[in-house]
Amino acid sequence: MIHTIDEELFTLVAEIEQLKKERKAVILAHYYQRPEIQDIADFVGDSLQLSQKAAMTDAEVIVFCGVHFMAESAAILSPNKVVLLPEANAGCPMADMVDAEGLRAYKKRVPGVQVVCYVNSSAEVKAESDICCTSSNAVKVVESLKGSEIVFVPDENLGRYTAQKLGRSLQLWPGYCKTHDRLTKDDILKAKKEHPLAKVIVHPECREEICQEADYVGSTAGLILYAQNTENQEFIVGTESGILHRLHQVCPTKDFYLASERLVCPNMKSTTLEKVRDALKTLTPRVTVNEEIRVKAKEALDRMLAL
Numbered sequence: 228m229i230h231t232i233d234e235e236l237f238t239l240v241a242e243i244e245q246l247k248k249e250r251k252a253v254i255l256a257h258y259y260q261r262p263e264i265q266d267i268a269d270f271v272g273d274s275l276q277l278s279q280k281a282a283m284t285d286a287e288v289i290v291f292c293g294v295h296f297m298a299e300s301a302a303i304l305s306p307n308k309v310v311l312l313p314e315a316n317a318g319c320p321m322a323d324m325v326d327a328e329g330l331r332a333y334k335k336r337v338p339g340v341q342v343v344c345y346v347n348s349s350a351e352v353k354a355e356s357d358i359c360c361t362s363s364n365a366v367k368v369v370e371s372l373k374g375s376e377i378v379f380v381p382d383e384n385l386g387r388y389t390a391q392k393l394g395r396s397l398q399l400w401p402g403y404c405k406t407h408d409r410l411t412k413d414d415i416l417k418a419k420k421e422h423p424l425a426k427v428i429v430h431p432e433c434r435e436e437i438c439q440e441a442d443y444v445g446s447t448a449g450l451i452l453y454a455q456n457t458e459n460q461e462f463i464v465g466t467e468s469g470i471l472h473r474l475h476q477v478c479p480t481k482d483f484y485l486a487s488e489r490l491v492c493p494n495m496k497s498t499t500l501e502k503v504r505d506a507l508k509t510l511t512p513r514v515t516v517n518e519e520i521r522v523k524a525k526e527a528l529d530r531m532l533a534l
């Protein structure tokens with residue numbers, strides 16, 4: 228029997244819907260996920276919105292279509308739920324650029340330093356931190372801290388952007404996003420030449436010289452809102468390609484140009500519909516966090532969510 232691709236897709240989606248009901252599961256997806264994953268998700272959002280959803284949901288199972296630190300945050304906030312990461316190897320190279328041991332050594336060298344930790348980090352690193360932040364609330368989080376000795380881990384670019392916004396000095400950990408780092412100033416200048424009327428919107432994980440060329444810098448949710456609320460018809464987009472799916476949905480008459488074809492995060496793209504189906508079927512791969520670490524990491528996440 229010959230099945231068309233559409234038929235196969237239809238069957239797969241129906242299977243996921245059925246399993247989701249049986250498992251009392253919710254599917255959360257980040258804006259960088261493949262379009263077909265965003266389409267089957269119950270909720271698509273940026274890192275902050277996803278952690279808020281994970282903390283609030285009454286589902287028994289959370290299928291996290293994102294990368295490991297996101298599923299781990301869900302497991303920290305909802306310890307009694309089963310948290311699944313359909314592709315066990317979907318990690319975040321930036322999160323791996325800081326570890327708890329290195330951070331402890333730093334804290335020993337700089338006594339009294341307060342640690343602001345980007346959610347793109349492991350549970351162990353969160354447990355060593357005073358407060359977490361995402362790209363949408365980093366400015367608010369740092370603003371809430373008194374004292375001048377603050378280290379921002381692990382994203383040097385978001386840390387610098389936050390410091391500049393507040394006119395405050397922050398110690399910056401030398402981490403970065405390997406995907407956003409591929410975007411060069413030449414890419415932006417070339418795109419601007421090709422689309423002179425377009426507004427440039429970029430993520431703060433981009434390098435400093437990229438942010439300086441932008442009309443708007445913000446988290447994925449922030450970029451989508453900006454595109455929606457701005458009269459402009461054309462946008463040059465400096466963040467991971469997956470965001471284009473939502474941008475086209477919410478602004479169907481506007482034009483979006485990805486600033487570089489290299490803006491693809493292989494980890495974010497490693498989740499497929501087949502893997503989501505299999506995760507729901509087998510309730511694996513499951514993400515769990517050691518209880519002692521979880522309790523400490525939750526304090527840092529809770530301080531952020533309280534803001």
Ligand code: 13P
Pocket residue numbers: 258272273274275319347361362363404430432445446447448
């Ligand atoms: P936001 O969706 O919070 O902007 O995060 C970007 C990111 O790199 C997630 O991995």
Ligand code: SF4
Pocket residue numbers: 259294318319320321322347404405406407432467492494495
């Ligand atoms: Fe990590 Fe960058 Fe991929 Fe986000 S886009 S998961 S920060 S590597």
